[in-house]
Amino acid sequence: MSYDFSQRLLELADKAESHAALRFRAIEQVSMACTERVLTAFADHRVSDTYFRESTGYGYDDQGRDKLEEIYAQVFGCEAALVRSGFVNGSHAIACGMFACVKSGETLLSLTGNVYDTLRTVTGQHGPLGGTFADYGIRFDMVEMKDGLPDYAEIERRAADPGVKAVFIQRSRGYGQRQTLSIDEIGALCALVHRVNPGAYVLVDNCYGEFCDTREPTHVGADLICGSLIKNPGGGLAPMGGYVAGRRELVERAANRLTLPGIGAECGATLGVNRAFYQGFFLAPHTVAQALKTAAFCNALLRELGYDVTPSDDRAGLDIIHTVNFGAPEKLLAFCRGIQAGSPVDAFVTPEAWDMPGYDDQVVMAAGAFIQGASIELSADGPMRPPYTAFIQGGLTYESGKLGVMKAVQSLLDEEGR
Structure with missing residues (x-):
């Protein structure tokens, strides 16, 4: 597997990261305040x-x-x-x-x-x-x-x-x-x-x-x-x-x-x-900040491609979950497969939609995590029904989260043929 991204994606990623810079600063300020509170409690x-x-x-x-x-x-x-x-x-x-x-x-x-x-x-x-x-x-x-x-x-x-x-x-x-x-x-x-x-x-x-x-x-x-x-x-x-x-x-x-x-x-x-x-x-405030920065980058990148993403800028960062509506099942599958391919664990696995107990529609899930089911690690999943929404969360480090998101978007671009 290679992380050789297309030139178009690299340019879009640079633009998205620039747009997310203000959010990054706000996220880092919250992380600093929370880290100080945690560190104080450990010392006390x-x-x-x-x-x-x-x-x-x-x-x-x-x-x-x-x-x-x-x-x-x-x-x-x-x-x-x-x-x-x-x-x-x-x-x-x-x-x-x-x-x-x-x-x-x-x-x-x-x-x-x-x-x-x-x-x-x-x-x-x-x-x-x-x-x-x-x-x-x-x-x-x-x-x-x-x-x-x-x-x-x-x-x-x-x-x-x-x-x-x-x-x-x-x-x-x-x-x-x-x-x-x-x-x-x-x-x-x-x-x-x-x-x-x-x-x-x-x-x-x-x-x-x-x-x-x-x-x-x-x-x-x-x-x-x-x-x-x-x-x-x-x-x-x-x-x-x-x-x-x-x-x-x-x-x-x-x-x-x-x-x-x-x-x-x-x-x-x-x-x-x-x-x-x-x-x-002790690490949680910093780790949460990494997940929030990953989310900010992901949303900015998908907006560059014209997708409907949430949360909106005025409600960004209230939790680690964000969404994108793909409008077609093939695009949802392609994105989730890219997330899986960009994971540190089980990157070789290809997610498929399946009949998950308790759900009315088939569900596709991508999660190459060290801890089974850990939402703080980069993952994406969604039901196979309109508007074909992916729920995305996590990212232990911004660097790995960014690469995982870019891998997913490259898979999406390949599916779209652009």
Whole structure:
């Protein structure tokens, strides 16, 4: 395989990089502020290599595990955190957060439309699977978004219901066509909910958004945030895991859901992952910046070719996900195959559309990642239906991300015959 790009692509890439230069500067400023906050927390908690030792069995008195959770809490500006390899994915952490916020007879109200596909089973939307909201007598309701943004008037009316004990906010667009919320918008929602329903908790799905801003939702009024370590906060090094962070009582309830009441956060052997968790979190602001710079370059390059890309410039950098509508299945496939060919792992594999469980249409996925499913590593995927949208995210380094994107665009140009 060669990275010999056409002269036309090289010229387009130079032009795109020039257009993205202002975004790069803004991204670097956020990264610097977040890195300073992380570095300060490491120093304040006197991190030493003794915290990298593994624990086995029950995992009692794992000082490294417990200290890392204190660091997360400080960085995220909250009372407590639970950072565990026992969370199998971000949805698992979010589900524990949901059950920490509501109990039988109470309602969880989503302010950002329906929850992500993997959480719809939790909220009881996919039938009697066992262990869902329906089994526990918990109600789930939602306020649809208006033109891709929260419907504040409807939220004010619905959130005031005394039966609503918690509200749910999905920070990122995820794999939908809505807008990603800014920290200021999340803060406005928190203030609104706490004003009309002072006893209600605000729970935020923070996936894809950590370190994209100098603040996190817990800095602006969120009671609990949840996320995945194989996305932003793991810095590309965490091999698994998730976290919850926020009010101490809610974190303790989430720990009871992850393990069991009476054990909570006291158990949980780390089996040698502490070093990767610490180092990944330390690198996370920089790694997220690399992904955001890759996204800025990719969007600028695809705009040069006339494609419809999101987010728009005025909402760029709110999370690590960006999209392009190709309008034809062959173009979507060509782009994803180029992403795969430009990956460090499994570059020899050719992605094909397939019948992925849980999806109505065939899906094509490209991800040559060191960590399976790691969204912080460059990847692209999309459903084989109009407008044939690729959802793109990640990039451990800007240099490798740029090359991967150029490989994908070269594949696209070859498909188009131009």
